Amino acid sequence: MTYPEADCELDFANPLQLLIATVLSAQCTDKRVNAVTPALFDRYPDAAAFAGADTDELEELIRTTGFYRAKARNIQGLAGQLCARFGGEVPAELDALVTLPGVGRKTANVVLGYAFGIPGITVDTHVGRVARRLGWTSQTDPVKVEQDLMQLLPQPDWTMVSQDLIWHGRRCCVARKPRCGQCPLATLCPSAEGATDAAETLPVAKKPKPAPKRRSSGALLAIAAVFMVTACSAADGNIAGERVSTTATTQADGAATTSPRDPALAALIIAAGLAPCPDSDRTAVAIEPIGRVGGGLPVLTLPCLGDGPDVVLSGLRGTPMLINIWASWCPPCIAEMPYLAQAARDHSDELLVLGIDVQDRPGSALDLAAALDIGFASVSDPGFDIRAPLVIPGPPVTFFVDADGVIQGRQDGAFPTQQALAEQLSSYLGIDPA
Ligand code: SF4
Numbered sequence: 018m019t020y021p022e023a024d025c026e027l028d029f030a031n032p033l034q035l036l037i038a039t040v041l042s043a044q045c046t047d048k049r050v051n052a053v054t055p056a057l058f059d060r061y062p063d064a065a066a067f068a069g070a071d072t073d074e075l076e077e078l079i080r081t082t083g084f085y086r087a088k089a090r091n092i093q094g095l096a097g098q099l100c101a102r103f104g105g106e107v108p109a110e111l112d113a114l115v116t117l118p119g120v121g122r123k124t125a126n127v128v129l130g131y132a133f134g135i136p137g138i139t140v141d142t143h144v145g146r147v148a149r150r151l152g153w154t155s156q157t158d159p160v161k162v163e164q165d166l167m168q169l170l171p172q173p174d175w176t177m178v179s180q181d182l183i184w185h186g187r188r189c190c191v192a193r194k195p196r197c198g199q200c201p202l203a204t205l206c207p208s209a210e211g212a213t214d215a216a217e218t219l220p221v222a223k224k225p226k227p228a229p230k231r232r233s234s235g236a237l238l239a240i241a242a243v244f245m246v247t248a249c250s251a252a253d254g255n256i257a258g259e260r261v262s263t264t265a266t267t268q269a270d271g272a273a274t275t276s277p278r279d280p281a282l283a284a285l286i287i288a289a290g291l292a293p294c295p296d297s298d299r300t301a302v303a304i305e306p307i308g309r310v311g312g313g314l315p316v317l318t319l320p321c322l323g324d325g326p327d328v329v330l331s332g333l334r335g336t337p338m339l340i341n342i343w344a345s346w347c348p349p350c351i352a353e354m355p356y357l358a359q360a361a362r363d364h365s366d367e368l369l370v371l372g373i374d375v376q377d378r379p380g381s382a383l384d385l386a387a388a389l390d391i392g393f394a395s396v397s398d399p400g401f402d403i404r405a406p407l408v409i410p411g412p413p414v415t416f417f418v419d420a421d422g423v424i425q426g427r428q429d430g431a432f433p434t435q436q437a438l439a440e441q442l443s444s445y446l447g448i449d450p451a
Pocket residue numbers: 147150151189190191195196197200201202203204206207208209210211212
């Protein structure tokens with residue numbers, strides 16, 4: 018077995034606790050969630066307690082998981098729904114779970130699989146990417162990926178295969194440069210020694226490439242790969258192989274796109290791990306101007322470069338932030354992006370990195386962001402609304418914003434090194450190197 022320890026990494030004692038923990042895990046590490054939930058579950062032992070919680074107190078308890086206002090809203094909303102419609106219990110049906118606030122198919126399948134023992138395919142960015150590379154699907158829409166894998170894999174293995182794919186995607190088949198040389202599936206994988214995921218090779222691609230063509234035996238090899246990962250004891254390789262072949266013929270041609278909200282671009286986002294835009298609290302007070310760094314952040318609603326919600330800039334409070342102003346035509350911006358992406362990864366528990374693309378071609382910005390695998394949320398400012406109030410001569414400019422929404426510092430021009438960025442993070446926001 019490749020990942021014998023692969024399992025749900027969230028701590029929970031009942032379905033409600035797993036549901037809450039999974040909601041908290043969005044844009045946050047499982048380790049951070051597990052640090053928060055003991056006190057949370059002590060304070061709120063059941064759905065009624067969560068529904069009746071004092072919002073300020075609940076927000077404070079989950080603050081360090083990030084996006085705490087939106088998460089608190091969802092938790093109170095779903096708890097209220099559980100009390101009103103399900104007698105305070107978490108339903109064990111997918112159709113019912115996805116009607117709860119903040120609960121999508123991914124969260125629902127985690128709860129079904131680990132709290133109720135009902136097999137479910139959980140499709141996150143890792144599962145989709147690895148499945149495409151292995152040739153199990155050519156789809157990029159998570160629901161369609163889920164459907165392909167449900168046809169391909171034995172139902173009892175759905176939950177564990179999902180977890181194995183997540184672990185494999187995090188540790189070996191990573192987004193940008195899969196470690197094929199170390200991969201136990203390399204001899205079986207049609208994408209070995211080169212990412213062939215439609216969405217990953219595209220600095221200039223406007224339309225996804227077709228999934229890799231496989232020899233007639235490729236599907237059988239892919240099925241064997243499934244069982245290398247999952248250590249399943251038996252499989253009907255012929256049947257599964259035919260199903261893989263069927264899905265391979267359904268791949269989308271992918272039309273040329275220009276809009277960041279075009280469904281075809283979802284492939285880029287999913288494969289590159291571009292983070293969804295943060296949900297912001299529209300009731301928050303605007304960030305105040307402070308002295309030498311020049312004006313405060315204006316109250317602006319900016320469209321997400323990916324498929325997330327619009328972002329109200331003034332409402333992003335509660336987590337320290339780096340706000341990076343960039344454009345895809347700006348070479349220094351592109352040169353520093355890996356440093357920002359590394360900072361986002363190193364400090365995912367304590368820092369939000371938000372890119373603002375200041376140009377009128379959000380489609381090309383999304384292409385580039387995905388190709389660079391920046392992995393942090395990015396929004397678009399096609400109307401140039403942000404440049405004038407912030408007195409930005411030209412990108413790149415990066416603002417250091419503390420948890421109270423105060424701009425503590427500003428970097429004009431690109432960070433020359435990772436170290437330079439780390440020093441400013443420490444100086445302005447008190448965030449020390451990971
Ligand atoms: S061989 Fe490479 S592309 Fe295929 S699963 Fe392994 S790491 Fe991923």
